[in-house]
Amino acid sequence: MNYTEEHIRSLDWREHIRLRPGMYIGKLGSGKDADDGIYILVKEILDNAIDEYIMGFGKEVHLRVSAQEVNVRDFGRGIPLGKVVDCVSKINTGGKYDSAVFQKSVGLNGVGTKAVNALSRTFRVCSFRDGKRKSATFSQGKITEDKALQNTGEPNGTEVSFLPDESIFPHYCFQNEHLIEMVRNYTFLNRGLKIIFNGETYVSQNGLLDLLNHKLEGESLCYPIIHLTGKDLEVAFTHGNQFGEAYYSFVNGAHTTLGGSHLTAFREGIVKTLKDHYQKDFQAVDVRSGLIGSVSIRVVEPVFESQTKTKLGSSHMAPDGETIRAYVLDFLKQELDNYLHRNPETRDVLLKKILQSERERKEIAGIKKLANERAKKANIFNKKLRDCRIHLNSKNPLAEASTLFITEGDSASGSLTKSRDVSSQAVFSIRGKPLNCYGLSKKIVYENEEFNLLQHALSIEDSLDDLRYNKIVMATDADEDGMHIRLLLLTFFLQFFPELVQRGHIYVLQTPLFRVRNKSKTFYCYSEEEKQEAIKNLGGKPEITRFKGLGEISPDEFGQFIGKDIKLEPVTLAKGGWGEMLKFYMGKNTQDRQDFVIGNLR
Numbered sequence: 001m002n003y004t005e006e007h008i009r010s011l012d013w014r015e016h017i018r019l020r021p022g023m024y025i026g027k028l029g030s031g032k033d034a035d036d037g038i039y040i041l042v043k044e045i046l047d048n049a050i051d052e053y054i055m056g057f058g059k060e061v062h063l064r065v066s067a068q069e070v071n072v073r074d075f076g077r078g079i080p081l082g083k084v085v086d087c088v089s090k091i092n093t094g095g096k097y098d099s100a101v102f103q104k105s106v107g108l109n110g111v112g113t114k115a116v117n118a119l120s121r122t123f124r125v126c127s128f129r130d131g132k133r134k135s136a137t138f139s140q141g142k143i144t145e146d147k148a149l150q151n152t153g154e155p156n157g158t159e160v161s162f163l164p165d166e167s168i169f170p171h172y173c174f175q176n177e178h179l180i181e182m183v184r185n186y187t188f189l190n191r192g193l194k195i196i197f198n199g200e201t202y203v204s205q206n207g208l209l210d211l212l213n214h215k216l217e218g219e220s221l222c223y224p225i226i227h228l229t230g231k232d233l234e235v236a237f238t239h240g241n242q243f244g245e246a247y248y249s250f251v252n253g254a255h256t257t258l259g260g261s262h263l264t265a266f267r268e269g270i271v272k273t274l275k276d277h278y279q280k281d282f283q284a285v286d287v288r289s290g291l292i293g294s295v296s297i298r299v300v301e302p303v304f305e306s307q308t309k310t311k312l313g314s315s316h317m318a319p320d321g322e323t324i325r326a327y328v329l330d331f332l333k334q335e336l337d338n339y340l341h342r343n344p345e346t347r348d349v350l351l352k353k354i355l356q357s358e359r360e361r362k363e364i365a366g367i368k369k370l371a372n373e374r375a376k377k378a379n380i381f382n383k384k385l386r387d388c389r390i391h392l393n394s395k396n397p398l399a400e401a402s403t404l405f406i407t408e409g410d411s412a413s414g415s416l417t418k419s420r421d422v423s424s425q426a427v428f429s430i431r432g433k434p435l436n437c438y439g440l441s442k443k444i445v446y447e448n449e450e451f452n453l454l455q456h457a458l459s460i461e462d463s464l465d466d467l468r469y470n471k472i473v474m475a476t477d478a479d480e481d482g483m484h485i486r487l488l489l490l491t492f493f494l495q496f497f498p499e500l501v502q503r504g505h506i507y508v509l510q511t512p513l514f515r516v517r518n519k520s521k522t523f524y525c526y527s528e529e530e531k532q533e534a535i536k537n538l539g540g541k542p543e544i545t546r547f548k549g550l551g552e553i554s555p556d557e558f559g560q561f562i563g564k565d566i567k568l569e570p571v572t573l574a575k576g577g578w579g580e581m582l583k584f585y586m587g588k589n590t591q592d593r594q595d596f597v598i599g600n601l602r
Contacts, residue, residue, distance in 0.1 A: 013091035014141030017118040021168055024115040026310075030171055033570050034178040035257075035504065038164050041119065042174075043182065043254075044112035045072045045160050050186060050253050052076025053193050054298075058157060060194035063183065067173050068163060075157040078129035085136050085146060088113050088125050113160075117141050119169075120162040128154040140165060184214065189253045189296050208236035208294045211248065216240070216292065219579045223349040228335040232317065233328065235266060237293030239353045242579070243442055243496045245463075248294040251302050251312045257503060260305070260312025265328035266295040273332045274354070277340055277347075282354055285462060289357040297324065364443040384450070385457050386417045388426040391468040393459065404428055404457065404469040405509065405562075408476055408485050412550035416475065419559035426469065428457055433481070434488045437495050438586035445496055454492075464499055472500065473568060475509040477549040490571065491586050501571055510567035511553065515545040524560070526567070 017024055021037065025044075029036025042065070049061045049072055058075035065071075079087050091114055117123045118141035126135035133152035137145040164172060176198075183197045187204040188211035194203045204210040209227040216225075222239040240246075249256045249263040256263070270291070271284045300318035305311040317327050340347040392402045401424040407413045413429035420427060430450055437444050437451070445451045459466045474489050476482035486508060493500050500506055512524035516534035523534035535542060547553055553561070561567070584592065 013114060014089075014118040017115050018140065018168065021115075021119055024111060025119070028169055030169070031173045031175055031178075034181065034572070036172075037119075038169055038172050038174060039178055039182065041116045041162065041164060042070055042072075042179065044116050045070070045162070046182075046186065047112065047253070048158070049074035049076065050190060050193070052157075053190055054253070059192070060196060063179075063195060063197045065174050065176075065179055065198060069161065070163075070174070071159070071161045073157060073159040075155055078156045078158050079125075079127040079134075081127055081129050081132055081134040081149060084125060084127045084134045085143065088117050088123070088136070089138065089141065089143065090114075114141070116160075116162055119165055121165040122161075122163040124159075124161045126159045128152055128157050128159070130156065185211070185250070185255055186253065188214075189250050208234050208248075208296060211294055212236050212238065212292065215248065222290070222353050223346045226336070226339055226346065228331075228339060230331050230335060232298040233331050234296045235293065235332070237270065237291060239290045239350065240292050240579070242290055242494070242498050244290075244498045245288050246292045246499050246502045249312075250294075250296040251304075252298050253296075254304075256304075256310055256312050258305075258311035261315055261324050262295055262297045262299075262312055262328065265325040266293065266332075268325070269329045269332035270336070272329060273336045274350070276333070277337050278351060278354075283358065283361070286354050286357040286361060289361075290353065295328075297328070299324070360441055360443075364441070364446060367443060367446045370446075384429050384453055386413075386420075386427040386429075387457075388420075388422055388424050390424045392470045393466045393468055398424060400470045402426075402469045403471040403473055405473045405475045406430060406454070406489060407550065408432065408482070409549075409551060412475065412477070415551060415553055415555045415558045416562070418555035420562060425562065426457075428454060430454075430485075430489075433485055434492065436488055436491060436586055438491050438582060439588070440495070442496055451492060460497055460500070464497075464503070467500075467505070470505065471507055471568070472505050473507045473509045475511075475550060478511065478513055479548055482549075487585065491582060494582055501573060504570055504572070506571040507568040508571065509562070510569055511547065511550060511558075511561050513547060515547065515557075516542050518542045524557075 011019065021028060025037035025040040026035060027033075027037060029038070031038050042063075046061065046063065049058070052058050052074050053061070053076070055076075057077050060075060062073040063071070091111065117138050121139060123138040123141075124135065125138075126133060131151060131153070133150045133154065135147045136143060166172065179197065180202075183195050183202050184204075187193055187195055187202045188207055191204055191207045194201060196202075206227070207229065209225055212225050216238075220241055222241070225236050225238045227236045228234070245267075247259065247263055247266075249259050249266070251260070251262060267288060270293070271282070271287045274287055275282050299312075299314055299316075300321070301314075302312060303314045305313045312324075314324060316323055340350070388402065390396045390398050390402050392399050403424060404426045405416050405420070406428050407416055408430050409432075410429070413427050416427050434450055435444065435448055437448075445455055455461055457468070458472065459468045472493075474486050476485045490501075490506070493506055510526060512526050513528075514525040514531045514534075516523045516525060516531060516538060518538050518540065521538060523530075523537070525531040525534050531544070535544070545552075550558075583589075584596075
């Protein structure tokens with residue numbers, strides 16, 4: 001094809017946002033998952049309201065959300081009346097470029113509100129300021145109504161309403177549980193802020209202490225949560241009885257789900273401080289085994305690695321200020337050391353936990369060495385792994401597409417292998433049902449060949465820093481055995497690598513249960529209701545196939561279900577964590593489970 005001047009296009013701001021929405025709000029989605037784009041839209045508007053609170057204006061924010069429409073009202077200073085239209089419709093326009101007016105805000109690039117505007121079927125903005133009111137209405141970023149100034153008795157602030165555009169977000173619906181979690185995080189990070197969501201009030205007086213208590217409700221902890229606060233920095237942490245680490249990190253109120261320089265400094269600072277305090281040369285892995293922590297930092301002009309602000313890239317507290325690493329390490333060196341001197345009971349329990357982790361690590365050292373040697377040999381020609389070319393720990397711009405399907409049996413893995421995208425989709429095949437590892441030590445990961453090879457395929461032996469695949473997908477049959485295999489795999493991840501689940505890397509592949517077809521049309525149905533609807537649409541007596549196993553789906557058909565229309569169910573942790581639930585379903589309480597099953601038979 002000829003490449004000429006005619007192929008060069010210049011897009012205006014709204015055209016670019018609508019053509020490439022993923023650059024601005026991440027994945028689109030229908031609202032089923034917490035990281036779907038419609039929640040980023042809510043977050044962008046709420047961030048502006050929170051920034052007003054941080055600057056000392058307005059003590060509460062009102063958020064109303066129906067199934068499809070959002071309304072946010074803050075009581076801050078209000079957008080300057082002469083710039084209301086510009087602030088929501090002119091790219092690179094806003095007050096966040098002036099650090100004297102907005103210090104340590106999360107909105108920096110003058111893009112967020114414009115992205116919401118461009119991606120909304122209807123977008124209304126209204127500013128209340130000193131007895132005057134200015135409002136405007138847009139559709140897909142184009143202004144449809146620009147009202148003149150009016151007198152008002154309303155208190156100062158800004159109100160924004162928007163209806164996401166269904167041509168960008170087809171069949172979307174806001175889920176209350178995701179919004180409530182977002183609201184809770186905002187209140188945990190801004191002590192004293194009151195957010196009224198659909199008539200219910202959320203407020204926190206203890207910050208990250210409340211956050212960890214909420215996340216760990218019902219869980220067994222080694223010692224009371226250590227909560228430390230300072231200027232621009234707040235941390236909270238404890239140790240649980242699980243392996244691995246789990247963190248919740250935030251910058252200027254934004255939930256950095258992928259961490260960044262502040263989380264790296266927090267993890268390093270805890271290890272360094274405890275080594276100095278106990279005057280012992282601990283291994284970092286022993287100190288952090290079972291650690292559950294949260295860190296919140298406020299930075300002037302932070303740099304994030306994407307517009308969705310999921311990972312902090314900044315290395316300094318301010319452009320010409322102290323490094324984040326030095327700031328966090330100095331804070332922990334003083335405050336954590338003082339805390340342990342003042343709380344000798346916690347100090348003693350924490351030491352016992354570290355020494356226990358050290359003993360467990362040394363106990364499996366010999367087994368680990370042999371297992372790693374076997375794994376290195378297997379990596380040369382690993383029959384269980386059909387690898388892909390692009391990995392998450394590479395610098396490839398498509399790295400986030402890297403996916404590992406874990407499947408059972410030769411027939412299912414054969415169909416997947418033949419139909420996958422070899423550049424970004426890998427397949428790991430397990431043999432039958434894996435071991436139930438609940439309550440077992442990490443020794444079993446090295447003794448069990450499949451677990452050890454899976455650990456090495458993922459490259460997560462010591463930490464998630466070198467994780468090779470962004471999505472780890474359990475692809476099992478849609479029957480009782482398939483469900484059991486899923487649960488056994490999930491037990492493995494939660495027992496030894498809970499951060500994989502907490503960071504949202506674990507998924508379940510949804511494949512059709514039925515194929516309904518006649519000579520001219522074919523429908524793939526994921527439920528009994530969809531099957532009945534397909535039968536009704538086709539009429540007559542169509543051919544109906546029930547897919548009992550993935551191996552029954554031909555490679556040509558399978559390609560349709562793992563491509564752009566792939567249906568993935570993310571595995572998420574509900575309030576209160578997972579410890580007690582996993583203990584009930586996977587522990588040694590056989591009689592309790594039997595009574596539960598009998599009592600709930602239909």
